[in-house]
Amino acid sequence: MRLEFTDEELSFREEVRDFLGKQLSAEIRDKVLNGYELGREDHLQWQRRLHERGWGGMGWPVEFGGAGWNSVQQYIFEEESALAGAPRLIPFGTKMVAPVIMAFGTAAQQQRFLPKISAGEEWWCQGYSEPGAGSDLASLKTRAVREGDHYIVDGQKTWNTLGQYADWIFCLVRTDSQAKQQSGITFILIDMKSPGITLRPITLLDGGREVNEVWFENVRVPVENRIGEENRGWTYAKFLLGHERTNIAGIGIAKRELQRLKRVAASERLNGRPLIEDPLFAAQIAQVEIELWALEITNLRVLSAERRSAAAGPDASILKIRGTEIHQSISELLMRAVGPYALPSRREAMEAGWQFDPTREPPGPRYAATLAAAYFNQRKLSIFGGTNEIQKNIIAKMIVGL
Amino acid sequence: MNFDFSDEQRQLHDVVERYLGEQYDFNRFKAINGSATGWDPTIWRALADLGVLGITVPEEQGGLGFGPLETLAMMGDCGRSLLLEPMLSSAVIATAALRPFAVQALAGELLSKMAAGEKIAVLAHFDSGARFESQFVTTRAVRAGANYRLDGHKGVVMHAAAADTLLVSARTSGDTGDAQGVSLFLVPRTTPGVILDSYATVDGQRAADVYLTGVEVGAGSRLGEEGRALAAIEAALDIGLAGLCADAVGVMQALLDATIDYVRQRQQFGQPIGRFQALQHRIADMLVHLEQARSMSYLAALRCTDEDVGERRKALSAAKAVIGQAGRFVGQQAVQLHGGMGMTDELKVSHLFKRLTAAQLMFGDSDAHLQRYAALTRT
Numbered sequence: 212m213r214l215e216f217t218d219e220e221l222s223f224r225e226e227v228r229d230f231l232g233k234q235l236s237a238e239i240r241d242k243v244l245n246g247y248e249l250g251r252e253d254h255l256q257w258q259r260r261l262h263e264r265g266w267g268g269m270g271w272p273v274e275f276g277g278a279g280w281n282s283v284q285q286y287i288f289e290e291e292s293a294l295a296g297a298p299r300l301i302p303f304g305t306k307m308v309a310p311v312i313m314a315f316g317t318a319a320q321q322q323r324f325l326p327k328i329s330a331g332e333e334w335w336c337q338g339y340s341e342p343g344a345g346s347d348l349a350s351l352k353t354r355a356v357r358e359g360d361h362y363i364v365d366g367q368k369t370w371n372t373l374g375q376y377a378d379w380i381f382c383l384v385r386t387d388s389q390a391k392q393q394s395g396i397t398f399i400l401i402d403m404k405s406p407g408i409t410l411r412p413i414t415l416l417d418g419g420r421e422v423n424e425v426w427f428e429n430v431r432v433p434v435e436n437r438i439g440e441e442n443r444g445w446t447y448a449k450f451l452l453g454h455e456r457t458n459i460a461g462i463g464i465a466k467r468e469l470q471r472l473k474r475v476a477a478s479e480r481l482n483g484r485p486l487i488e489d490p491l492f493a494a495q496i497a498q499v500e501i502e503l504w505a506l507e508i509t510n511l512r513v514l515s516a517e518r519r520s521a522a523a524g525p526d527a528s529i530l531k532i533r534g535t536e537i538h539q540s541i542s543e544l545l546m547r548a549v550g551p552y553a554l555p556s557r558r559e560a561m562e563a564g565w566q567f568d569p570t571r572e573p574p575g576p577r578y579a580a581t582l583a584a585a586y587f588n589q590r591k592l593s594i595f596g597g598t599n600e601i602q603k604n605i606i607a608k609m610i611v612g613l
Numbered sequence: 614m615n616f617d618f619s620d621e622q623r624q625l626h627d628v629v630e631r632y633l634g635e636q637y638d639f640n641r642f643k644a645i646n647g648s649a650t651g652w653d654p655t656i657w658r659a660l661a662d663l664g665v666l667g668i669t670v671p672e673e674q675g676g677l678g679f680g681p682l683e684t685l686a687m688m689g690d691c692g693r694s695l696l697l698e699p700m701l702s703s704a705v706i707a708t709a710a711l712r713p714f715a716v717q718a719l720a721g722e723l724l725s726k727m728a729a730g731e732k733i734a735v736l737a738h739f740d741s742g743a744r745f746e747s748q749f750v751t752t753r754a755v756r757a758g759a760n761y762r763l764d765g766h767k768g769v770v771m772h773a774a775a776a777d778t779l780l781v782s783a784r785t786s787g788d789t790g791d792a793q794g795v796s797l798f799l800v801p802r803t804t805p806g807v808i809l810d811s812y813a814t815v816d817g818q819r820a821a822d823v824y825l826t827g828v829e830v831g832a833g834s835r836l837g838e839e840g841r842a843l844a845a846i847e848a849a850l851d852i853g854l855a856g857l858c859a860d861a862v863g864v865m866q867a868l869l870d871a872t873i874d875y876v877r878q879r880q881q882f883g884q885p886i887g888r889f890q891a892l893q894h895r896i897a898d899m900l901v902h903l904e905q906a907r908s909m910s911y912l913a914a915l916r917c918t919d920e921d922v923g924e925r926r927k928a929l930s931a932a933k934a935v936i937g938q939a940g941r942f943v944g945q946q947a948v949q950l951h952g953g954m955g956m957t958d959e960l961k962v963s964h965l966f967k968r969l970t971a972a973q974l975m976f977g978d979s980d981a982h983l984q985r986y987a988a989l990t991r992t
Contacts, residue, residue: 212622212682214915216614283614487991490984497987501931508908515616529901606900607893611873 214511216287224287231295234260238563240296244471246581247563248419249298251334251376257298258305258331267329268305275313275325282517286458286510293463301373304328304335308381311398311451315439324379324400338368338382338401338425339448345370346601348383349392349445353427355384355399362386362399362437364407364430370595374410374423377403387442398444400436407431417587418558452597459527459596460510460534465503468541472496475548475578486548499540506533526610528602535592535599546586549579556583616911621679622686628663629687633694639961642695642817651819652698652775661730666704671715674724676708681855685914688856689863695964697818699733699772705856707734710780710797710849714836719799723778734778736853737800737823738846741768745977747847750795752825754783761785761798761835763806763828771975773821774811776802781825785840797842799834800825816967848918854929854976855917858910858936861972865903865940868947868965872896875951875962892950899943906939927989930982937979940969 216224239253261267270285271277280288289300300306309328312320327333344351353366364384374380380401387395401408407430412420438447476487476496486492510530546553552575559565560580593599607613618626636656645653660666668683670676677683684705691700708727711734714720726732743749752765763783773779779800787794800807806828809821836842873896876887886892909932916928944966948955951962958964973979 212616212618212911212915214614214912220614490987493987493991494983497983497990498934500990501934501983501986502905504912504931505905505909505935508912509904511614512616512908512911515614519615519617528897529904532901533905600894603894603897604890606897610900611893611896613873613876613887613893613896 214508216283220283220287223284224291227288227291228295230264230266231291231297234264235295235297239298242563243296243298244467245563245578246561246585248561251373254298254301254376255331255334258301262330267331268309268325270306271309271313271325271329275309275321276329283514286462286514289458290463290466293461293467296467299464301334303337303372303377303381304333307337307451308335308379308400311381311438311447314450315398315447317435319435320400320438333378334373334376336371336374336377336380336403338371338380340370341367342369346598348448349396351383351385351396353382353384354388355386355397355432357386357434357441358431360434362397362432362434364399364401364427364432366427368425368427369413369423371410371423371425373421374403374425375412375420379403380425381438383444383448386444390442393445395442396444396448397441398438398447399432400438401427401430401432402436405430405432415588416590417584418556419561419584419588460506460530461538462503462507462510462534465506465534465537465541468538468545469496469500469503471578472541472545472548475545478576479548479550492544492548495544499537499544502533502540503537506530506537509533526606528597528605528609531596532593532599532602538592539589542582542586542589546582549575549582552576552579553583553586555580558584560584618682618686622683625665625668625683626686626690629665629690632659632663633690633696637694637696639695639964642697642961642964645697646813646817650775651813651817652772657698657733658730660698660700661728666700666730667728669705669708669712670724670728671712674715674721674728676724676728681852681914681917684852684856685859685910688859689866689910692860692863692968693867695817695864695961695968699735699775701853701856701860702735702772703727703733703776706849706853707736707776707780709852710736710846711836713845713848717833717836719833720836723799732777733772733775734780735770735772735776736782736846736849737767737770737773737779738782738850739768739770741766741822743768745981746790747850748790748792748795748843750782750784750843751789752781752783754785754796754798757829760829760831761796763798763800763825763830765825767823767825769814769820770823771814771818771820773802773809773823774819778802779807779823780836781823781828782842782846783825787840792843794840795843795846796839797836797846798830799836800828800830804828804830814971816971817964818971847922850976851917851925851929854933855910855913857972857975858906858913858932861936861940861969862903862907862910864965864968864972865899865906865943868943868962868969869896869899869903871960871962871965872899872947872950875954879952895946895950899946902939902942906936906943909935923989927986930986930989933977934979934982934986937973937982940973941979944969 266278268277269280273279341351355362355364383396385395386397407428409426411424413422477485479486481489667676668679672678711720711724740751754761754763781798781800784794785796806826808824811821814820877885879886912928913932919925948966955962
C-alpha cells in the first residue's frame with residue numbers, strides 16, 4: 212500500500228503540466244480561475260489544442276485515434292487541468308457518445324463522427340431527460356416511427372446542456388410502445404440542423420442559460436444514424452453511464468476552489484482580522500478540506516482497483532454523492548465569505564472583462580461578484596447525472612443488496 | 614499509488630480474523646467483560662503463539678519488525694470482535710514507545726517478553742487534566758540519589774491493571790506545557806507508591822487512574838536521555854492513533870453488516886423493513902461514511918511514522934476527525950435502525966456503538982482534531 216504515484220505517472224504529470232503551461236491561454240485561464248463564463252469557442256479552441264497534441268480523445272483506444280490513457284492518467288490530467296485553470300472537459304462528445312459509437316457503432320459511424328469529436332469540429336449534446344422522465348428515465352415518451360430509411364421523431368427533451376452550441380444530439384427515443392419500458396428504447400444520433408427541431412433556453416436561478424428544452428416535430432432521421440439495434444438503446448445508455456463516471460468526484464476542481472476559498476477568506480476581514488482566522492469559519496474550511504482529502508483517497512482507491520482490475524472498490528455513486536456535496540459546501544462558503552458583497556446581482560458580472568471596465572467597476576471586491584450566482588448554479592450538482600437520492604438507491608441495491 | 618495489502622499483511626489479517634472468529638464470539642466477549650479483570654490471559658497467550666503480539670517488536674527482540682500497515686491489516690479484526698485484551702495499549706502503543714530504546718537492557722528484555730505474551734506494558738502518559746495535550750505533563754520526577762522519585766496523577770490509563778509495567782512520563786525539568794524536560798520511566802506496576810483506581814470504560818475495556826506518590830525507580834529505568842522523551846512518546850501516540858482508527862473502522866464495518874442483516878430480517882407492515890427507502894438511504898449514508906473512514910484509516914497508517922511531524926499530524930488529525938464523525942453517524946444510526954433492540958445490552962450492536970463512542974473520546978475527539986488541523990493548514 213502506498214499513496215504516491217509511480218515514477219511513470221509522475222513523469223506523465225510533468226508532461227501534462229508542461230503542456231498546460233505552454234498551451235493554456237492567459238485569457239481562458241483567467242476566466243476559469245475567476246469563475247467567468249466560457250463560450251463555445253473557448254471550449255472548442257481548447258479541444259483543438261488537445262487534439263493537436265494527440266489528446267483529443269484521451270481515454271479512447273489508439274485504434275480510434277485516441278491517446279489510450281488509462282483512468283489514472285485521465286485522473287492526473289483532469290486534476291492538473293483544474294489546478295492550472297483549464298476549461299473542464301465537456302463530456303457529451305468525448306466521454307459519452309464517443310465510447311458508445313466505439314463499442315456499438317458501425318465502422319461508417321465511427322469514421323464519420325469520432326474524428327470530428329476529437330478535433331473539436333462538432334459539438335455534441337444529450338437528449339435524455341424529458342418533462343415526464345427524469346430519474347425514471349425509462350418512462351421517456353419521445354417517439355421514433357420507422358418510415359422507409361428514416362425514423363420520424365416527435366417529442367420533447369429537456370435539461371439539455373449547452374445544446375445551443377451543439378451540432379449533434381444523441382437521443383433515447385421510444386420505438387416500441389408495447390414492450391416493457393426499458394426494452395422499447397432506441398439510441399439515435401440527430402443532426403441539430405434537421406428541420407423540426409426547436410430549442411428554447413431555460414433561464415436558471417442564477418440567471419444563466421446553460422440548459423434548454425428541445426422539441427422534435429416530424430424530425431426525419433436516417434436509419435443509418437441509429438446506434439446498434441432497434442429497441443436495445445437502454446443497454447447502450449447503461450454502458451454510457453458507466454463511462455460517465457471517470458473523475459465524477461471532480462477532485463481537481465474542488466482543490467482549486469478550496470484554494471480560492473482560502474485566498475478569499477484571507478483577504479476578507481472580520482473585526483479587523485482576516486476571516487480565515489475566525490475560529491468558526493476556519494473550522495468550516497477545515498471540515499470541507501478533510502472531507503475532500505478523504506474523498507480523494509477514496510477516489511484513488513477506486514482508480515487503484517480499476518488499474519489492477521482487482522475486486523471492485525467503492526462504487527462511483529459514493530464518489531458522486533460526496534463529490535457534489537463537497538463542491539456545494541465550498542461554493543456556499545465562498546459566497547458567505549464575502550458577506551454583503553455577495554448580494555449585488557448583476558448577470559454581466561459572470562462575463563470576463565466586465566470587472567475591468569472602469570466605468571462599471573463592481574461595488575465590492577472583484578472576486579465577490581460571481582460567488583452568489585456560482586452558489587446557486589452549483590445546486591445542480593446533486594440533481595443532475597442521477598440525483599444523489601437515486602445514487603443512494605443504487606448503493607442500497609447494488610452494493611448492499613437491499 | 615496502490616491500496617492493496619501485501620501477502621504478508623493479508624495473511625496476518627486472515628490469521629487474526631480466523632482466530633477471533635472461532636474463539637472470540639459475542640458470548641466470549643460478554644464472559645470476559647463480566648469477569649473481574651476484564652481480559653483473558655488464555656486469549657493473550659494464544660495471540661502470542663500466533664505471533665500477533667510481536668508484529669511491531671524488532672526482530673532482535675523476537676518480533677517480526679513490521680510497521681503500521683501490518684497493524685492496520687489486523688486491528689480492524691480486533692475492533693470487529695470487540696477484543697478487550699490490551700492489543701492497542703501494549704502490542705501497539707507501548708511497543709512503539711519502547712522501540713527507540715530497545716538497546717537498553719530493560720527495554721529490550723521487556724519487548725522480548727511482550728512479543729512472547731509474557732509481559733504487558735502500557736503507556737501512562739496523559740496526566741489527569743491534560744485531556745490530549747501531549748506536552749501538558751505535570752507528573753514530576755526528581756533525582757533522589759541513584760533513583761528518581763515520581764509524583765503525579767495519570768488519568769484514564771487504558772489497561773493499566775493488566776500491565777506488568779507502566780511506561781510513565783514525568784517532567785524532570787521545565788514547566789507544564791514545555792516540550793523539553795519530559796522523561797520516560799519503566800515503572801513496575803507493583804512498585805510501592807503506585808496506586809490504581811481501576812474501572813471499566815463505557816465499552817467494557819479496562820482502565821485506571823494511576824496515582825504516583827513518592828514512587829522510586831532506579832536511574833536505569835529511565836528510557837533514553839533525561840528530559841528528551843517527548844518526541845518518542847508522541848511518535849508512539851501517533852502510531853496508536855492510527856491503530857485506533859483501524860480498530861474503529863472494523864467496528865463500523867461490523868455495525869453496518871449487523872444493520873443490513875437486521876433490516877433484511879425484521880418484518881413490519883408485512884415486509885422486511887429494508888424495503889423502505891428511508892432506511893435504505895440511511896444505510897447508503899452509513900456506507901458512504903464508512904468508506905471515507907476506511908480511506909482515512911489507510912492515510913493514518915501510511916503517514917503515522919512520517920518523519921515530517923507537521924505532515925504526520927495533519928494527516929492524523931484529518932483522519933481522526935473524519936473517523937470520529939463517521940463513527941458517530943454509523944454508531945448512532947445502527948442503534949436507530951435496530952429500533953428498540955438497538956437499545957438493549959443483549960445485542961452486540963449496542964456494544965459496538967459504545968466502542969465507537971469510546972474511540973471518539975480517546976486521543977482527542979473530532980472537534981479537537983479539526984481545530985488542530987485548521988491550525989496546521991491556515992496558510
